[in-house]
Amino acid sequence: MGKKLKDIETPQIDDTASRKEKKKNKKKKQQQQEEAEIEEQQASGKQAKRKLDQAQLGGEATENGSRKKDKKKNKKQQEENGGKEEANGGGVEAVNGKENGGVREESGSKEGGEVDKVLVTGKDADDSKYRPLKSFAEAKLPEKVLECCQGFKTPSPIQSHSWPFLLDGRDFIGIAKTGSGKTLAYGIPAIMHVMSKRKGKMERGQIPLCLVLAPTRELADQIFVVLRDAGEPNGIRSVCVYGGTPKGPQIASLKSGVDIVIGTPGRLKDLIEMEVCRLKDVSYVVLDEADRMLDMGFRQEVQHILSKTASPRQMLMFSATWPLDVHNLAKDHMDPNPVKVVVGSEDTAANHDVLQIVEVWIPTVQHVIEDRLRDDRLLALLEKYHKSQKNRVIVFALYQKEAERLEGMLRRSGWKVVGIHGAKSQEQRTKSLSLFKTGGCPLMVATDVAARGLDVPDVEVVINYSFPLTTEDYVHRIGRTGRAGKKGVAHTFFTHHNKGLAGELVNVLREAKQIVPESLLKFGTHVKKKESKLYGAHFREISADAPKAKKITFNSDDED
Known part of the structure; x- marks a missing residue:
């Protein structure tokens, strides 16, 4: 009682053909609705893209505006x-x-x-x-x-x-x-x-x-x-x-x-x-x-x-x-x-003109054996990169004692070599650098003292016998080659002692589109964050016309 006509249930007729027809029509109707929705979304997407393009070009042309009008407005904005x-x-x-x-x-x-x-x-x-x-x-x-x-x-x-x-x-x-x-x-x-x-x-x-x-x-x-x-x-x-x-x-x-x-x-x-x-x-x-x-x-x-x-x-x-x-x-x-x-970038980035090759060394029980293996590998690389003994090659060591040992080892192995490190006097360093620059002795062993400031345009190869203490120093080391638009090669030994810098090195290699060794990834790719994705960098550059900070003091009378 009191029900409206449309609320009263009508008896269903048991007609199989009718039910199938209704089901077919319903499915067809749903399909048409879906197609209509897709077309509407596509139209909205095109319209949004068109508006975005107009905004990027600085234009205020409407959808019905002609290409000529758009072009004219774009040209004006570019001017x-x-x-x-x-x-x-x-x-x-x-x-x-x-x-x-x-x-x-x-x-x-x-x-x-x-x-x-x-x-x-x-x-x-x-x-x-x-x-x-x-x-x-x-x-x-x-x-x-x-x-x-x-x-x-x-x-x-x-x-x-x-x-x-x-x-x-x-x-x-x-x-x-x-x-x-x-x-x-x-x-x-x-x-x-x-x-x-x-x-x-x-x-x-x-x-x-x-x-x-x-x-x-x-x-x-x-x-x-x-x-x-x-x-x-x-x-x-x-x-x-x-x-x-x-x-x-x-x-x-x-x-x-x-x-x-x-x-x-x-x-x-x-x-x-x-x-x-x-x-x-x-x-x-x-x-x-x-x-x-x-x-x-x-x-x-x-x-x-x-x-x-x-x-x-x-x-x-x-x-x-x-x-x-x-x-x-x-x-x-x-x-x-x-x-x-x-x-380029404020972040640590290497010169893209330098081919970076990284060799990862598996730790051994005795460090002496590891040094001997690295020495043998260094001699093999010099046979490859410095066979003519005319092109300029720099071998970087981490500490001056290591540089002294390498310099002596290379001499005993028949290589003509000079060195630059803290144990040498300024007169000796100047003489070594002069011989290297003029080509009188184009093979040099150096510590990071030469990683910055050494500008010799024709250095073809840098070999990092030991990895530096920071990735920034690595970038500066390999920056001794590939200068003034020329190409260069940087061959680096990376050991388990340097695993804390693996993540940063991976990023440097990837940024320069270099090959990242699988063995390097095993050390992990964690990098200490310098910037928060949520809060940004630790500091922000403030413009000169920014409002000055005001000091606010509170006392007990201000409290409820």
């Missing part, structure tokens, strides 16, 4: 973003250029066809006046200043991106791999800085205007050679100071007048305290290999030296990696929002 820059034989190509809020993301191409991603951040990084250079002519510098660049067709990515900022006096952070042309990236602007200040006047006893700090004697000497050769035609005088040699000649060079001082922190601090090196007029400061400098414990010396330079000054930091310590150092001594150019 606003600076357009597309095409590289001619190794310059810069802004293929996927993104410019907003002081960020510019581009691609720097090389002659070999590979492309390095370039990320530019900082205040006014997207300003059109800081456009990267496609040629040396675009820099509009005197011919004499660019004489040192005659052997290159176009600026390297770090040079093409840094010069517009540095020539404008901006504080600068450069992250790029070894062998990327960093020395001239800051060296050319340093020469221009001196020329603008001196105005052609060179006086005896003048104090320097530029300072370059380097972590090792080898790197300091390498920088000195580049800046000396580039500066002398322009009347710019450079002096190099480092420990391990008598101070007398260095003091005499400083007293005779200098424009650019290159030195290691320890010796430079000593000369400052002796009042023979005055930095009060230094207004252009470069920290090269800043990460290595802090790793070696030079923080206090660096702080002391920087306190003796002029204020204000132009501050530059170049490094292959960007750890937290270096970030904090930059924060203490640079503008709040300096320009930062990253060529």
Whole structure:
């Protein structure tokens, strides 16, 4: 009672044919609905993709807009973003250029066809006046200043991106791999800085205007050679100071007048305290290999030296990696929002022009036997890579005693070899390096003292007899080959003693698209996280116009 008509059950007719027909119709109807839903989803997907494409291109065209209209709007947007820059034989190509809020993301191409991603951040990084250079002519510098660049067709990515900022006096952070042309990236602007200040006047006893700090004697000497050769035609005088040699000649060079001082922190601090090196007029400061400098414990010396330079000054930091310590150092001594150019990645990444071969050694009961086996394998590799005894090969050892033993073993085995390590005097190290560079003795055994700063373009092979203490040092070691666009080989022995670095090494190999040995994966691929996926990195770069933090205090009256 009270039921509606549609709620009253009707008797079912037992008609088999009718039931089958109804079932068939129902199934057909469901199939049609499903097809309709799929078509609707596809249409929605196409519409969403079309809108996404329009948003990426900066267009506001509707679905009914013509291709011509879309093309016109895209072209207009590209013009606003600076357009597309095409590289001619190794310059810069802004293929996927993104410019907003002081960020510019581009691609720097090389002659070999590979492309390095370039990320530019900082205040006014997207300003059109800081456009990267496609040629040396675009820099509009005197011919004499660019004489040192005659052997290159176009600026390297770090040079093409840094010069517009540095020539404008901006504080600068450069992250790029070894062998990327960093020395001239800051060296050319340093020469221009001196020329603008001196105005052609060179006086005896003048104090320097530029300072370059380097972590090792080898790197300091390498920088000195580049800046000396580039500066002398322009009347710019450079002096190099480092420990391990008598101070007398260095003091005499400083007293005779200098424009650019290159030195290691320890010796430079000593000369400052002796009042023979005055930095009060230094207004252009470069920290090269800043990460290595802090790793070696030079923080206090660096702080002391920087306190003796002029204020204000132009501050530059170049490094292959960007750890937290270096970030904090930059924060203490640079503008709040300096320009930062990253060529490739801030993470540890190897040169892609180097073929990396890793041999994993299974542990043995007696280490002496293991060393003998490795010695035999090293001799076999030298027969393979250094048979002509003309091409340059570096064998890296971890400690100086190991380097001494290897040097002696190779000599007894009939190989002509030189060595560079801490047990040798500076005079011996300089002589060894000279013989290696000139080809008089193209086989060298070295510790990590030569991993940074050794710039010999024709090193074909690096052999890591023992793995270094960090993956960063591994990257720097193998970076001694494959320089200036050439190819190289790095052959590495990896033992169970190094298993804690297996995960990082796997990542380096994979990033460079190298073969990862199965035996290496057995050590595990765990890597200590430097960044949380949920919370991000341990620090964040804050823009100059960010609101200041406010201190809030509470007392008992505020509590309920």
